[in-house]
Amino acid sequence: MVVITHDDESKIETRNLNVYFGTNHAIKDISLKMQNKRITSIIGPSGCGKSTFLRALNRMHDIIPAAKVTGAILLDGENIYEDGTDVVDLRRRVGMVFQKPNPFPKSIFDNVAYGPRIHGIRDRYELERIVEDSLKKAALWEEVSDRLETSAMDLSGGQQQRLCIARTLAVKPEVILFDEPCSALDPISTAKIEDLMRSLRAEYTIVIVTHNMQQAARISDYTAFFLLGELIEFGKTAKIFERPCEKATENYITGRFG
Amino acid sequence: MNEKIKENIYFTIFRFCSFLSLVILLFFLLFVIKLGVGVLDLNFITGMWQTQDITKGGILPAIVGTFYLGLGVAVFSVPVGISCAIYLNEYAKNTGLVRVIRLTIRNLAGVPSIVYGLFGFAVFVQLLQFGTSLLAAALTLAAMTIPWVITASEEALKTVPDGFREGALALGATKWQVIRTNVLPAALPGMITGSIIGLARAMGETAPIIIVGATFYMRGLPDSLFDKFMALPYHVFILATQHNDPLAEEYAAGTALVLVILIFLMTLIAMIVRYNFRKKRKW
Incomplete structure (x- = not known):
């Protein structure tokens, strides 16, 4: 097997990123490189701006009128905040899985086919292939292949979250953002999602925001620690958890505050 | 005073008020039924109106007129x-203009219906030359109903979880795609329910339609948008106040009963729509 190291290759990078909500300065001058086909986790106490940072990466703040973003975010070297960026295409390339599983009130099939359909795929055979493929990648196919036409709302929370991942995979993203994807799930479902993320790492660049430090330590290659909207420390996960440089990082990961 | 006694006093007041509203409704229904049920028969529902001898004819033209009116308003x-x-709910940012629009809508919902009647007379009957007609009346009542439909629809849109919107946006959907495929299907039953209630209220209006096109007597049914029309509430009004036939009051009550049943049926449809939707809804 050929081993390729991507360690010096960043897929998505923020440069002096600031996010404001009205007068609230939520993200302060953060420059961070997220490596291609690696898992980067973002940890920090509640209100430190983790989710805000994540949502800047696919321009989800666009829908909040009071939000203002300055600085640059480069996806494959191109600034996604440049005028004339196709936000719709950006969000297809940078998918997002939310904290609370949010399947649409449609059948399992229609949930996964939603993305391909809005992007113009009409052919039933093609859609069936994408749905099966995506559900298999999301480790959900075995459980639902015999009831694709039933409502997604009848699935368990963990299954719903994997369905949301399958839905994201169906539009063939390059980057997937996970916003505390397991915080509403039980430990068994959490373990399944973590296994799934590990298997997705080969093909996708993953950024995950998590409250759960063990989760960050278990699955991520790189870890960034945020505090009060600032990036305190960033590095390889093992290093951050074993020999952090900053006192604040050490205090947080040893549970002295948070 | 002992908190428990206070609790009892307030509870009793609240309960009394709840029962009072029920009693008023029942009393009113009983009154209309007692007075009007005697005139209800097939001929009364399906016959043409005979103004010389009100016992001979029926109120079919008024039923049809009110039905057409409701259809036009819808x-x-x-x-x-x-x-x-x-x-307002999906696209508009919270700018000064949008705040003014919202305020206007809220105020429009409270404007007395007779004012809408005058407005309709000035704009639809005279300015646009529709004459006193079904079209002018439908437009007038529609203007009155729009604020209610907006308010009900906005409430329905607000109940759609943000996850439906964000999830679709994150897949690269445009705003309109999100609305069409995810938001509207979830909000539509609530919108329909609210609209039906607004429609039912419009169909019961008397004051505005007197000004813009309702008539007490006409040969046949209206066969054009520019015809005058008979309507149930106006029919009740004339029979109860202007008619010198000794039986007029009974016929007014009978007509009122038909109107109440019509409105009740519409409310029932709205309730069924809502009930079926709630049963299916899983968020």
């Missing part, structure tokens, strides 16, 4: 109201 007010609600 056609004009529901699309406009729902579109406006979608704009």
Whole structure:
């Protein structure tokens, strides 16, 4: 097997990123490189701006009128905040899985086919292939292949979250953002999602925001620690958890505050 | 005073008020039924109106007129109201202009119906030369109903979880795709329910239609949008106040009963729509 190291290759990078909500300065001058086909986790106490940072990466703040973003975010070297960026295409390339599983009130099939359909795929055979493929990648196919036409709302929370991942995979993203994807799930479902993320790492660049430090330590290659909207420390996960440089990082990961 | 006694006193007051509203409704229904049920028969429902001898004819033209009116109001007010609600709730930013629009809508919902009647007379009857007609009346009542449809539709849109919107946006959907495929299907039953209630209220209006096109007597049924029309509430009004036949009061009550049943049926449809939707809804 050929081993390729991507360690010096960043897929998505923020440069002096600031996010404001009205007068609230939520993200302060953060420059961070997220490596291609690696898992980067973002940890920090509640209100430190983790989710805000994540949502800047696919321009989800666009829908909040009071939000203002300055600085640059480069996806494959191109600034996604440049005028004339196709936000719709950006969000297809940078998918997002939310904290609370949010399947649409449609059948399992229609949930996964939603993305391909809005992007113009009409052919039933093609859609069936994408749905099966995506559900298999999301480790959900075995459980639902015999009831694709039933409502997604009848699935368990963990299954719903994997369905949301399958839905994201169906539009063939390059980057997937996970916003505390397991915080509403039980430990068994959490373990399944973590296994799934590990298997997705080969093909996708993953950024995950998590409250759960063990989760960050278990699955991520790189870890960034945020505090009060600032990036305190960033590095390889093992290093951050074993020999952090900053006192604040050490205090947080040893549970002295948070 | 002992808190427990206070609790009992307030509870009793609240309960009394609840029962009072029920008693008023029942009393009113009993009154209309007692007075009017005697005149209800097939001929009364399906016959043409005979103004010389009110016992011979029926109120079919008034039923048909009110039905046409309701249809016209629905056609004009529901699309406009729902579109406006979608704009306000899904697209509009909270600018000064939008705040003014919201304030206007809220105030329009409280304008007395007779004022709408005068407005309709000035604009639809005279300015646009529709004459006193079914069209002018439908447009007038539609103007009155639109604020209710907007308010009900906005409430329905607010109950759609943000996850439905964000999830679709994150897949690269445009705003309109999100609305069409995810938001509207979830909000539509609530919108329809609210619209039906607004429609039912419009169909019971008397004051505005007197000004813009209702008539007490006409040969046959209206066969054009520019015809005058008979309507149940106006029919009740004339029979109860202007008619010198000794039986007029009974016939007024009978007509009122038909109107109440019609409105009740519409409310029932709205309730069924809502119930079926709630049963299916899983969020």
